[in-house]
Amino acid sequence: MKFSENWLREWVNPPISTKQLVQQLTMAGLEVDSVEPVAASFNKVVVGEVISVEPHPDAKKLRLCQVNVGEDDPLNIICGAPNVHVGMRAPTALIGARLGDMKIKKTKLRGVPSYGMLCSAQELGLAESSEGLMPLPAPIGEDIRHYLQLDDVSIEIDLTPNRGDCLSIEGIAREVGVLTRCDMTVPKVSPVAATITDTFPVSILHPQACPHYVGRIIKNINAKAPTPLWMRERLRRSGIRSISAVVDVTNYVLLELGQPMHAFDLTKLSGGIQVRMAQAGESIILLDEQQVRLDEQTLVIADNKVPIAIGGVMGGLATGVTETTQDIFLESAFFAPNQVSGCARRYGRHTDSSHRFERGVSPQLQCHAMERATALLLEIVGGQVGPIIEHTDTSALPSPPTIELRSSRIKRLLGQSLDTAEVSDILTRLGMAITPLELKWQVRPPSFRFDIAIESDLIEELARVHGYNNLPSHAPQSHLIMQPQAGVTLEQIQTVLVQRDYQEAITYSFVDPKLQAKLNPEIESISLANPISNDMAEMRTTLWIGLLQVLLYNQKRQQHRVRLFETGLRFKAQNLHQEKMIAGIVTGTRWPTQWGQTEQGIDFFDVKADIEALLSSAGQNQDYRFVASTHAALHPGQTAAIYRGNEWIGILGAVHPSLVQTLELTPPVYLFELRLAPLCETQVPKFKEISKYPSIRRDIAVVIDEETNAAQLLDCIKQSATKTLIDCQLFDVYQGKGVEPGKKSLAICLIFQAFSRNLTDSEVDTVIGQVVNTLEQKLGAKLRT
Structure with missing residues (x-):
């Protein structure tokens, strides 16, 4: 809402400056966005009447004008405006006048002297453009700034949606009158008597x-x-x-x-x-x-x-x-x-x-x-x-509600009691009908206050008018009990990815149905009844859609190394289900360009490491497993589902080559998406004794079928070994000379340690023998010699 201060002061004119008025409006919830002069800076501009117009002897588009500005002799002024004519009254800048940065001086145009300038509205800063002089029905010689009341400002207020009553001069004047305790001068509007009987059905x-x-x-x-x-x-x-x-x-x-x-x-x-x-x-x-x-x-x-x-x-x-x-x-x-x-x-x-x-x-x-x-x-x-x-x-017709306002509730919400007389005065000046009762009031808002519906609304009005600065400031008091951490927060999960060089993206929940059908064809989506546009007509079933569009936008602008993640909701039509997810997209090189090493492209296991870091944030990384899987949007040979026990947690993989071609992406591109709820679950850390006895390391290499994955091998080792095996890690995979076709060699590091004594070589050899036998029986593995 933009308005003239002079116009407002015709309705209510408190004895305060413009600065104080603006401050009071802002503190009352009517935030002032700007205060601007209504005209450009100028002086010595008066109303002049053109008494004669003659052609310039040496310029077809110029006119020689005699202008009466209320002085003894008319001024000779040269003008090129197309609308100048005898009898016209227009703004006239006198010698010495300033129009912004321009100073009016006596000049000669094509040999003829000119003693001033006839002005347009644009030259006075009263319009963005104009086609000629500004006609003024004003007394000759009158100062333009005084006549047009240009020592005025336009005030623009940014109103919240609940204050529609202030979208008028009357509404703002009502507020100013309440805040400053000034009476309003309302223009009298009398009924206009009909002079004809015509009506219309x-x-x-x-x-x-x-x-x-x-x-x-x-x-x-x-x-x-x-x-x-x-x-x-x-x-x-x-x-x-x-x-x-x-x-x-x-x-x-x-x-x-x-x-x-x-x-x-x-x-x-x-x-x-x-x-x-x-x-x-x-x-x-x-x-x-x-x-x-x-x-x-x-x-x-x-x-x-x-x-x-x-x-x-x-x-x-x-x-x-x-x-x-x-x-x-x-x-x-x-x-x-x-x-x-x-x-x-x-x-x-x-x-x-x-x-x-x-x-x-x-x-x-x-x-x-x-x-x-x-x-x-x-x-x-x-x-x-x-x-x-x-x-x-x-x-x-809407009927304003009758609201009960309790003095005890006022004290509880504002931190102090207000005088009964002040409460009644404020509500009455706000146009509300009140009925005082014992320690409370029955209040009926006026018809123009659609935002007053409950007791808290009335208390908010009391706080505004009484003044937020006049309310007491108390530190909150509470009896706090330390509780164990119930889970990992979203901020902690986001921090893990940020520390691994990801940046957070935020995309729309409304997506393109065609792209969604390509990415997630097996899940029924929710269509919008009134979409913003055709490419935002469905609720997303996966966060990948927005991330792919962000990646495409960046790649088209020569950003080849992109690592993004997003947290948000995905939606399913079945039972109108929504679920919090975290998803990511990765492409480009493993590291930013640097002198210390050559550029290496990102691969599947780099992204898997990032996900393992996420899973580790809850301290339960050992509970998760990666299982080869398939997905319509992912490469069939580079896709893994993530499980915790038998519970599906998420999926990762490379974008399918056909989708890369359709979207015109630069490969390779890797995606992952996980459910947030399991990631936020954690256990209270427990102390585990550290052994003071030395550990023993033994390395073994076994040959197994190519289709058998390393996770199966490691699980089998852990199940067959005794408690003295405290860790086992895969450190080498080999296929080639010395290994039969269809087979692969996996090298495993085994760490043994006891908590009460030193282990002997014979004890470790016995355990390794058990492990090798179990691997041979269950997985057909053979010790590589």
């Missing part, structure tokens, strides 16, 4: 969406009449461009009172007004000249033939007011916030009207706004006024 077919509708006919207007300068200036200082007198009046009332209005060309309406839901197949060309196809959930204003406006959003082009319009039908209505909010978003038409209606406009404001707009229109464009046409469904 209006029927409300959907009162739940529009329970209050007000209209009025105004005939024989002069649509070409110019908008008064004072109104154009107030609109400009509020960030609204002047269009035409009729439209400017509706915009002015919107800014002043917060009631959106619309004017239709009466001669273009057929039969009557119907407020109804759109029918299948209907469409409308809006004022922005864009045609939209209407759905059956859209509230429209229609005549007896076609829709002429989307209710609360935008009017139609066909019935808009033009320069040839003589009769208008003026509309002022209350539309339900939930109806307008969904409608504006569906059609992508966020307007000043929808911005107010979706936050809530007082259902008691429509007639008042109609009278105000009518009076302004008669003053500017003239015409004959018909009686007000009003339709109301009281059962569908």
Whole structure:
């Protein structure tokens, strides 16, 4: 909401500076975004009247003007503006004037002296562009800054969605009056008596969406009449461009009172007004000249033939007011916030009207706004006024709740008690109806406060007006008991990957159905009823979709080494299930480019090591196992599922070559995805005794079938050995000369240690013999000699 400070001070004028006003508004929850002067810096610019215009003797586009600025003699000024004419009054910069960085001096143009400059609105900083001089109906010699009240600022407020009542000068003035304890000077709006009896049929077919509708006919207007300068200036200082007198009046009332209005060309309406839901197949060309196809959930204003406006959003082009319009039908209505909010978003038409209606406009404001707009229109464009046409469904109008406010609750939430008189005063000045009772109040909010519904809302209002800075500050007190760590936090898991050179990515939960079908065809997805776009029409069943798109974006920008992870939810249609996951994507070299070693491409086991580091963060790495698996999006020979016991935890692997080609990725690309819940589970660390006796290491090499994996071999060794075997590690894999085809040689390091004594070589030899026999019987392994 942007407005002029001078305009606000006509409503309420507290004895405080602009800086203090801005600070009070911000501290009351109406955050001020900017404070800007309404015009550029200039001086010595007065109103001058052109009394003669002659051609320049040596330049076709220049004119010699005699300008009366209220001094003894007129000034000779050379002007090139196309609209200069005798009798015109325009801003005139005198000798010595400054327009920003430019100083006006006596000059000669093609040999003719010029003693000043006739100015356009652009040169005065009152418009972004202009096509000629700025006409001014002002007294000759009047200082422009004084006449236009340019020692003013435009204040822009960033309102939260619950404060729709402050989207008007009246609403902000009400707040300032409450905060500063100043009375408001409300402009008097008297009912305009009808001078003609003409009416127009209006029927409300959907009162739940529009329970209050007000209209009025105004005939024989002069649509070409110019908008008064004072109104154009107030609109400009509020960030609204002047269009035409009729439209400017509706915009002015919107800014002043917060009631959106619309004017239709009466001669273009057929039969009557119907407020109804759109029918299948209907469409409308809006004022922005864009045609939209209407759905059956859209509230429209229609005549007896076609829709002429989307209710609360935008009017139609066909019935808009033009320069040839003589009769208008003026509309002022209350539309339900939930109806307008969904409608504006569906059609992508966020307007000043929808911005107010979706936050809530007082259902008691429509007639008042109609009278105000009518009076302004008669003053500017003239015409004959018909009686007000009003339709109301009281059962569908929102009714403010009656809320019980307890003094004990005030003290509990604010940390201090407030005087009974202060509470009553604040609530009354906020426009609320109160009934004082013993240690509590019965409060009924005004119709324009849609955000007041419960007791806490009232206490928030008391805190705002009383002043947050005036509330006591107490340190919180609590009896804390140390508890053992219940699990690994998400931050700890993320830190593990960050320490391994990953960066976190955040992508949308809405994804492209086509890409999702390629990545996860076996899982049924959830389709959105109202998607943002076609490529965001489903909820993701895997986090890989967003990561692949981020990788593709980076590779197209010559970023070849990418290591990303993401945490978030995946969604399944079955039972509307959602689950927290962590996923990653890796491509490029193992290390960043450096002088100490040659570049090495990333491989499957590098990514597996990263996942093992994740699993180790919970201290249960030994409980997990990697099993060869398949997945539609992954390479069939480089895919492993991760299990904890029989519980599926996640999967990793290289992206399938066909998918790499389809997405135009630079291979190799590795993906992983794991469930977060198991990763966050942990056990309280337990002390384990450290032996003081030396350990014994023995290495063995066995030949086994190529299909047998190392995990099976290590598990078999652990099961067959005694407790003295404290560790075993694979340190070499060999295939080639000396090993039969279809076989492989695995070299294992075995560490033995006892806790109560020294082990002997014979004891270790016995255990190794048991291990070798077991491997031969269960896996067909043979000791390599």
